[in-house]
Amino acid sequence: MKKIAILGSTGSIGTQTLDIVREQKDIQVTALAAGKNIRCLEAQIREFSPEVAALWGEADARSLRELVKDLPVRIVSGMEGLLEIATMPGTEILVTAIVGMLGIRPTIAAIEAGKIIALANKETxxxxxxxxMPLAREKHVSILPVDSEHSAIFQSMNGEREHGNEIHKILLTASGGPFRGKKREELKQMRVEDALKHPNWSMGKKITIDSATMVNKGLEVMEAKWLFDVEPEQIQVVVHPQSIIHSMVEYKDGAVLAQLGTPDMHLPIQYALYYPQRRNLSGKRLDFYQLSGLTFEKPDMETFPGLKLAFQAMERGGNLPTAYNAANEKAVALFLERKISFPEIPELIGICMEQCRFAENPSVEEILATEAEAYALIESRW
Incomplete structure (x- = not known):
């Protein structure tokens, strides 16, 4: 039995990971962690029988303990609980699917403990x-991407570097989101409901808004730099509205390798859990006879400046990506609360990138301090 723990088990990636557990039958769930969805986590505990489960708040954890007192499961809470789950003896793979920088400390702890990381938490x-990444290399720990785009790149690179084949560039595909083709003036009128209508993917609210602003693609660009050890100028974003090609890699000889499939997160999740093995997976398959065509466009970074800001943050480095990410988290929350307009999301990111104190090689403490500083800058305006 393959033993896994899931941080963020009640979210989109977490629940789809559990779909794979149901289908494959040879995975044991040792631990589950969620934010505050008590009822969903209770149902998961009853179905999957983990040894440990966590909720962020201690009050919620107390409520859950009462609900599952008939079961042999230990309920923990807070960062202490996440760290315990991340380092549990016997667990082989930690699926990190929680949103935000909350994932940094548990990921570091899991690497220190020698766990394989199935990474779905971009912010880490x-x-x-x-x-x-240096810690993972030092501890000989694999970090396997769960994002569909990064999984596609990983699959397209499989075995190539071992043979000395050099990458020329990474072609990171983007659907363009619900506002593809619109101009900046039009975006001022876009409501929360409009931004949440993604044309291809079913995702949580935060990531769906990030897709609409193209900030999500900006985060993926920065993540790709670290995952695949490439320079910023080697990463190119290509808008591909059909979301059939999940990403591509161009090699020095001009060959381009791509991974194609239906827009379904189950495949990259399962690939990370069983790598390098490919298991049968139920669901819709790609039918080339039904495809009307595949199209590609250059991203409009003037209309969607969040993507341009991501390249700027990546090129300067230090704690600038943290300022970018933290400002976006706060701005998206304000947009979902209908307190700011859609174009104000990247505006606030730009302000925080300019005004946060710069740190060249930030420690975890400095990263979290930058997050707090960005939050405070935005809160001072509202």
Missing amino acids: LVTAGHII
Whole structure:
């Protein structure tokens, strides 16, 4: 039995990971962690029988303990609980699917404990890639990407570097989101409901808004730099509205390798859990006879400045990606609360990137301090 723990088990990636557990039958769930969805976590505990489960707040954890007192499961809470789950003896793979920089410390702890990381938490590498990747190499720990784009790149690179084949560039595909083709003036009128209508993917609210602003692609660009050890100028974003090609790699000889499939997160999740083995997976398959065509466009970074700001943050480095990420988290929350307009999201990111104190090689403490500083800058305006 393959033993896994899931941080963020009640979210989109977490629940789809559990779909794979149901289908494959040879995975044992040792631990589950969620933010505050008590009822969903209770149902998961009853179905998957983990040894440990966590909720962020201690009050919620107390409520859960009462609900599952008939079961042999230990309920923990807070960062202490996440760290315990991340380092549990016997667990082979930690699926990190929690949102935000909350994932940094548990990921570091899991690497220190020798766990394989199935990474679905972009912010960990965006803000702390300079800490995470050298540590993973030192501890000989694999970090396997769960994002569909990064999984596609990983699959397209499989075995190539071992043979000395050099990458020329990474072609990171983007759907363009619900506002593809619109101009900046039009975006001022876009409501929360409009931004949440993604044309291809079913995701949580935060990541769906990030897709609409193209900030999500900016985060993926920064993550790709660390995951695949490439320079910023080797990463190119290509808008591909059909979301059939999940990303591509161009090699020095001009060959381009790509991974194609339906827009379904189950495949990259399962690939990370069983790498390098490919298992049968139920669901819709790609039918080339039904494809009307595949199209590609250059991203409009003037209309969607969040993507341009990501390249700027990546090129300067230090704690600038943290300022970018933290400002976006706060700005998206304000947009979902209908307190700011859609174009104000990247505006606030730019302000925080300019005004946060710069740190060249930030420690985890400095990363978290930058997050707090960006939050405070935005809160001072509202």
